[in-house]
Amino acid sequence: KAGVTQTPRYLIKTRGQQVTLSCSPISGHRSVSWYQQTPGQGLQFLFEYFSETQRNKGNFPGRFSGRQFSNSRSEMNVSTLELGDSALYLCASSLTPGGEKLFFGSGTQLSVL
Amino acid sequence: AQTVTQSQPEMSVQEAETVTLSCTYDTSESDYYLFWYKQPPSRQMILVIRQEAYKQQNATENRFSVNFQKAAKSFSLKISDSQLGDAAMYFCAYRRSSWSGGSNYKLTFGKGTLLTVNP
Numbered sequence: 001k002a003g004v005t006q007t008p009r010y011l012i013k014t015r016g017q018q019v020t021l022s023c024s025p026i027s028g029h030r031s032v033s034w035y036q037q038t039p040g041q042g043l044q045f046l047f048e049y050f051s052e053t054q055r056n057k058g059n060f061p062g063r064f065s066g067r068q069f070s071n072s073r074s075e076m077n078v079s080t081l082e083l084g085d086s087a088l089y090l091c092a093s094s095l096t097p098g099g100e101k102l103f104f105g106s107g108t109q110l111s112v113l
Numbered sequence: 114a115q116t117v118t119q120s121q122p123e124m125s126v127q128e129a130e131t132v133t134l135s136c137t138y139d140t141s142e143s144d145y146y147l148f149w150y151k152q153p154p155s156r157q158m159i160l161v162i163r164q165e166a167y168k169q170q171n172a173t174e175n176r177f178s179v180n181f182q183k184a185a186k187s188f189s190l191k192i193s194d195s196q197l198g199d200a201a202m203y204f205c206a207y208r209r210s211s212w213s214g215g216s217n218y219k220l221t222f223g224k225g226t227l228l229t230v231n232p
Contacts, residue, residue, distance in 0.1 A: 048219065056217045056218075100165075101163070102148075102208075104150075104159075
């Protein structure tokens with residue numbers, strides 16, 4: 001069974017641009033959550049989706065948004081990029097929200113210049 | 114709000130020896146999960162071991178075991194017979210249980226412990 005797949009692995013953008021990251025969960029998993037990892041702030045929860053609905057959102061500005069499709073694949077979008085948005089963005093999937101096992105992808109490393 | 118604290122930014126161990134990584138947490142809930150995740154240079158977050166708070170028995174997965182002290186809110190990870198491949202950043206994480214009610218099941222992570230394994 002394939003794991004959680006995130007694309008692309010690396011992205012370089014400039015300030016003011018927008019970016020879209022993709023996450024394909026493990027087959028059968030319907031819950032997808034996103035985390036931002038930076039050296040200073042560590043790992044922080046962005047949002048969680050289940051059945052195409054955003055269930056929870058972390059403490060991030062409105063420039064960060066996401067969505068989930070009917071096949072459970074998820075995308076997150078960051079508009080008007082800032083230098084501080086440079087981070088590793090990790091996606092995780094589970095069968096259901098609160099599921100006992102959460103599996104992570106390898107992340108997308110975003111660099112904002 | 115829940116918090117997770119890892120007081121050891123870095124640890125080192127000799128190959129084949131045993132090392133213990135510390136983690137404390139704070140929560141007002143009675144039912145929850147605790148996790149240890151490993152993040153090697155490949156950056157993928159790999160689940161090492163999981164503990165359900167309602168279980169008194171400490172979880173064990175091969176060379177990895179935990180010492181879960183619910184009253185003290187302590188959750189340490191013991192790695193026995195350390196191998197070079199164990200070198201990585203280790204994160205302790207908390208997640209409320211679905212039995213707790215509510216709907217927010219986000220993981221709250223500690224800052225991590227960088228483990229070096231010396232040959």
